[in-house]
Amino acid sequence: MKILLTGGAGFIGSHTAVELLNAGYDVVIADNLSNSREKVIDRIEKIAGKRPKFYKIDVANKEELSKVFDENKIEGVIHYAGFKCVPESTKVPIKYYRNNLDTTLTLLEVMEEKNCNAIVFSSSATVYGDKNKIPYEETMHTGDTTNAYSSTKLMIENILQDVTRANPNMSTIILRYFNPIGAHPSGLIGEAPQGIPNNLMPYITQTAVGIRDHLSVFGTDYNTPDGTCIRDYVHIVDLAKGHVSAIKYAVDNKGVNIFNLGTGKGSSVLDVVHTFEKACGKEIPVVYEDRRPGDIDCFYASVEKANKILNWKAEYNLYDMCAHSWNWQKNNPKGYDE
Numbered sequence: 001m002k003i004l005l006t007g008g009a010g011f012i013g014s015h016t017a018v019e020l021l022n023a024g025y026d027v028v029i030a031d032n033l034s035n036s037r038e039k040v041i042d043r044i045e046k047i048a049g050k051r052p053k054f055y056k057i058d059v060a061n062k063e064e065l066s067k068v069f070d071e072n073k074i075e076g077v078i079h080y081a082g083f084k085c086v087p088e089s090t091k092v093p094i095k096y097y098r099n100n101l102d103t104t105l106t107l108l109e110v111m112e113e114k115n116c117n118a119i120v121f122s123s124s125a126t127v128y129g130d131k132n133k134i135p136y137e138e139t140m141h142t143g144d145t146t147n148a149y150s151s152t153k154l155m156i157e158n159i160l161q162d163v164t165r166a167n168p169n170m171s172t173i174i175l176r177y178f179n180p181i182g183a184h185p186s187g188l189i190g191e192a193p194q195g196i197p198n199n200l201m202p203y204i205t206q207t208a209v210g211i212r213d214h215l216s217v218f219g220t221d222y223n224t225p226d227g228t229c230i231r232d233y234v235h236i237v238d239l240a241k242g243h244v245s246a247i248k249y250a251v252d253n254k255g256v257n258i259f260n261l262g263t264g265k266g267s268s269v270l271d272v273v274h275t276f277e278k279a280c281g282k283e284i285p286v287v288y289e290d291r292r293p294g295d296i297d298c299f300y301a302s303v304e305k306a307n308k309i310l311n312w313k314a315e316y317n318l319y320d321m322c323a324h325s326w327n328w329q330k331n332n333p334k335g336y337d338e
């Protein structure tokens with residue numbers, strides 16, 4: 001079975017490509033490399049022993065995307081293509097709406113024209129907003145998003161619901177990720193943010209390797225045991241395997257199905273820092289700062305639905321996530337750049 005990964009050269013897409021190839025799928029990647037590097041394709045091949053087919057295209061370009069479908073019998077799509085930087089999205093919201101919605105609408109049009117009816121969408125726990133009780137369950141209210149990035153995730157979920165209602169042959173899986181970190185244990189692929197990282201783990205790894213001189217911990221007065229925010233960190237390889245389970249499920253199940261992908265366990269910012277210090281054998285210099293606007297004190301996933309229905313469960317623990325993130329960073333201090 002041939003699966004198209006839009007935005008498949010990125011952090012989550014590249015790890016999913018490896019797991020799909022390991023599970024015997026054929027993989028086609030379409031990515032404009034706006035936030036990734038072509039070298040990742042060689043690395044995927046090195047790990048999986050099989051090369052994904054790669055198209056350097058903008059998924060919002062209908063002609064180019066149609067050609068990918070004409071040249072390959074695509075039976076399912078995993079849709080990652082989109083901008084993902086929360087602070088940037090608050091500054092240039094139109095850019096985020098234009099890109100994230102255009103890529104999705106073009107993809108859905110082409111899928112309809114080419115009679116491809118299975119899609120897995122890369123959504124985020126951010127759609128739960130800040131008014132739900134923890135743990136977050138898939139049936140809970142969504143909304144109250146506070147930035148354009150999060151709003152596009154929710155809008156795309158709604159678009160997918162409407163499109164699926166109108167097409168009885170369509171199988172749509174929405175995966176709501178919690179906080180993916182870690183890297184492939186080989187150290188060959190990992191997270192490679194361009195510029196200053198916004199997310200916690202790449203900031204920690206860049207501090208450990210000496211690119212940044214300290215980590216700023218945003219907020220020490222949250223309503224949590226150590227005062228720092230609690231999140232549900234999930235290993236990227238576990239998350240990638242969740243996509244393989246989702247594709248398998250999509251083949252036999254029409255309609256929309258939504259799943260959280262997390263561990264069901266929360267860790268604080270300081271838990272992550274201290275576990276990372278153990279994994280890398282160095283101290284991470286920390287400066288305590290004010291809260292970052294928009295952060296919620298604590299959330300983690302209910303993972304029962306994915307456990308039961310997808311037969312998926314995260315296996316790696318926080319130490320593994322830290323050790324693998326460190327292994328990736330120390331072997332590739334500049335990410336995929338020389």
Ligand code: UD1
Nearest residue numbers: 086124126198199200203216217218229231269292294295
């Ligand atoms: C964010 C996005 C989420 C997105 C996810 C992955 C928001 C509200 N949510 O999650 O939609 O899916 O990234 O891209 O922005 N922290 C520090 N110092 C740092 C960086 C982070 O203390 O230098 C803290 C944050 O305050 C937070 C925790 O670490 O408490 C995790 O932050 P981060 O990795 O950015 O993820 P989220 O904000 O949870």
